[in-house]
């Protein structure tokens with residue numbers, strides 16, 4: 001089985017913010033981890049260009065929509081790069097390959113009899129890019145965007161979503177893990193159980209979008225176009241190859257909760273209508289809310305939270321994203337929290353542990369460490385802690401729980417720190433009769449750091465190899481190496497430079 005993970009494609013009506021970074025970070029952590037487990041992975045991200053709001057922004061700027069999106073797409077391509085995320089493909093919905101596939105896909109649904117024509121009159125919120133019912137408005141306004149929706153009356157093509165209610169419910173009931181976390185599964189299922197209305201898959205009178213193959217006077221509604229990217233990308237991401245057979249069976253979608261309905265209701269029904277299997281799983285995460293006051297207070301001129309990457313580096317931001325808030329839940333995180341975690345956890349717990357361990361190996365063992373019969377690899381307590389962590393991390397990340405997994409790895413980091421304090425190698429070094437025991441302790445510390453580096457590699461892709469190099473270990477990141485007692489002999493170990501150097505005060 002392959003592992004294909006997508007982020008949503010992001011609207012390009014403005015530049016990226018921390019919310020987009022959050023999803024992209026999480027996706028990259030999951031994909032890197034699965035690659036460590038030997039899975040064949042594919043990571044897809046990109047941008048949604050055909051929204052009405054994108055068209056409007058371009059208009060306001062006096063640009064043709066394509067010229068506008070060509071200009072702003074750079075900032076979106078930079079997002080994964082700045083986070084040290086490595087997507088296999090970055091899709092744009094204006095790609096020729098996407099347009100061709102969308103037309104084929106919609107034609108299939110049309111040919112299968114699931115599309116009909118009707119005049120629609122309704123209230124459309126451009127912010128949401130969807131029609132609103134009267135009773136979803138507050139004081140006549142969309143409660144999400146605080147604006148009065150536009151009255152639209154036009155001829156549209158409709159998708160018979162209502163015809164899929166029973167099939168969707170049956171699918172949900174047969175696949176209780178299809179949407180995670182559980183409360184999101186229940187939310188989506190009860191939406192379906194509450195009755196489904198057909199939805200318009202086209203827009204008239206808008207020149208920006210993909211023309212419908214059977215009526216070129218209409219363009220595909222932005223969601224009917226956007227959702228299909230998860231399949232279309234596989235048809236042209238690698239020139240000359242169709243990756244659908246390889247990766248679609250392993251498809252998983254990751255997204256924030258605001259677009260759950262499109263992914264958990266509309267998309268599976270569209271796939272059924274077009275004759276595709278549904279993706280393996282969908283994970284819906286909450287919002288990483290920032291305390292705005294603290295942004296200005298502690299970071300002065302930092303306006304764009306992505307500037308955090310320039311201050312702390314990509315690894316600490318990735319780590320903070322995973323740890324600050326339980327993935328899946330909403331939570332608020334303070335900007336000060338990242339500094340705290342940088343100094344206390346990354347700097348002290350992990351960085352100092354490496355500096356001290358390597359310095360002691362240099363000083364007490366002449367820089368040489370390695371397995372020695374009867375002396376090393378005998379710490380059953382540590383071996384057990386590692387085994388528990390390893391099993392826990394595998395189970396957590398199978399369920400997208402990047403927070404719980406890193407918490408478990410950190411328990412081992414803390415255990416190693418306690419082990420240093422309790423065994424006090426600097427005392428042992430004064431007593432010649434304890435030479436073998438000292439070597440055993442330093443072996444355990446080096447081995448612990450080695451396996452922690454491998455376990456953390458998905459979160460800290462820049463830092464993990466530095467730890468392995470400092471300990472003279474191979475840079476092989478296979479997750480099998482997260483096991484006690486695999487440290488190999490190394491010489492020439494020197495006290496390592498700080499992994500996370502102290503920062504100048506950012507608001508200075």
Ligand SMILES: [Zn+2]
Nearest residue numbers: 125128142145
């Ligand atoms: Zn709205």
